Amino acid sequence: MEDKKTKVRITLFFILVGISTMFAAVVTDHWAVLSPRVEQLNTTCQAAHFGLWRLCLKSIYIQEPDPKGKGCGPISLPGEQNCSYFKHFTSGEDAKMFQVKTQKEYNISAAAIAIISVGFMILGTICTLVSFKKSLDYLLKPAGMFFTFAGLCIIISVEVIRQSVKRMIDSDETVWIEYYYSWSFACACAAFILLFLSGIALLLISMPQMPQNPWETCMDAEPETQE
Numbered sequence: 741m742e743d744k745k746t747k748v749r750i751t752l753f754f755i756l757v758g759i760s761t762m763f764a765a766v767v768t769d770h771w772a773v774l775s776p777r778v779e780q781l782n783t784t785c786q787a788a789h790f791g792l793w794r795l796c797l798k799s800i801y802i803q804e805p806d807p808k809g810k811g812c813g814p815i816s817l818p819g820e821q822n823c824s825y826f827k828h829f830t831s832g833e834d835a836k837m838f839q840v841k842t843q844k845e846y847n848i849s850a851a852a853i854a855i856i857s858v859g860f861m862i863l864g865t866i867c868t869l870v871s872f873k874k875s876l877d878y879l880l881k882p883a884g885m886f887f888t889f890a891g892l893c894i895i896i897s898v899e900v901i902r903q904s905v906k907r908m909i910d911s912d913e914t915v916w917i918e919y920y921y922s923w924s925f926a927c928a929c930a931a932f933i934l935l936f937l938s939g940i941a942l943l944l945i946s947m948p949q950m951p952q953n954p955w956e957t958c959m960d961a962e963p964e965t966q967e
Contacts, residue, residue, distance in 0.1 A: 744945060745872065748880065751941045752868055755887060758934030759861050762894060765928035766854050769794040769823070772905045772925060775812040775918040778802055784819075785812035788916070791924055792851040792897075796823040812918075846904035850897045857893035860886045861935070868942070877946070884942030891936030898928050 765771070769791030778785050781802055788797050800812055800819040864886030871879040905919055 744877070747945050748868070748871065748942070751938050751945065754934050755865070755868070755938045758887075758891075758931045758938060759865070761927040761934065762857065762861065762890075762931035765894075765924045765931060766792060766858065768924040768927075769796055770922040770924040771901050771928070773815050773920055773922050774905070774908065774916040777917050778812050787812040787815050789815055789922060790847075792847065792854055792901075794823050794825050796821055798822075815922075846900055846907070850900040850904070853893050853897040853900065857890045857897065860890035860893060864890060864939070880942050880946035884939045884944075884946060887935045887939030887942065889939075891932045891934075891939060894928055894932040894935065898925065898932065901925070 770789050771791045772789065774788045774790075776785060776787070784799050784801050786797055786799050788795060790796065798815060798819050798821045800815075800817045802812065864883045867879040867883035867886065871877050871883065902921075905921075908916055909919055
């Protein structure tokens with residue numbers, strides 16, 4: 741029993757790390773960085789970075805070309821920044837800002853799936869903590885399922901954002917020609933790995949222990965009574 745609790749505690753540690761990285765990904769706006777073509781130096785260009793809730797446009801003065809070939813940037817250069825929250829349930833501004841009408845739909849989907857993932861994480865955490873009480877270890881099984889579902893929702897949200905960026909870059913309606921995924925995107929991917937694997941681990945821990953000796957089952961069986 742103590743060995744089982746130790747395994748749960750170790751798994752819970754990785755779960756907490758996964759939850760932390762997931763919340764970092766959800767609340768920050770560095771999932772992707774977009775950049776237009778830089779035609780000439782000693783001029784100002786406008787790069788963008790965005791997350792699930794907000795788009796930031798940054799005016800950067802370019803004196804020399806980006807050695808990494810990312811067009812306008814890098815985004816870490818100083819410049820005037822203007823951030824605007826997406827109005828997910830209104831129309832107009834977001835599509836105009838991105839210059840792609842379908843961009844808003846992608847972000848609504850990714851944000852909604854991320855919220856569902858957060859809900860699964862909360863339920864999984866509650867079940868895991870309550871399972872430490874005596875005779876409530878059966879809650880580890882639903883906890884493992886909740887964390888597995890949370891990981892799957894995260895990776896779906898990541899894929900939606902990836903498709904969103906790809907559509908913007910491929911569209912002739914946008915000025916963006918260069919892009920790369922930033923640290924918020926990496927946090928979401930790390931959260932998927934940690935939560936999904938931890939969920940599987942909890943499911944395995946909650947399974948009944950197999951007998952080490954195949955004769956144990958026979959020996960533990962009650963003898964049949966003869967009339």
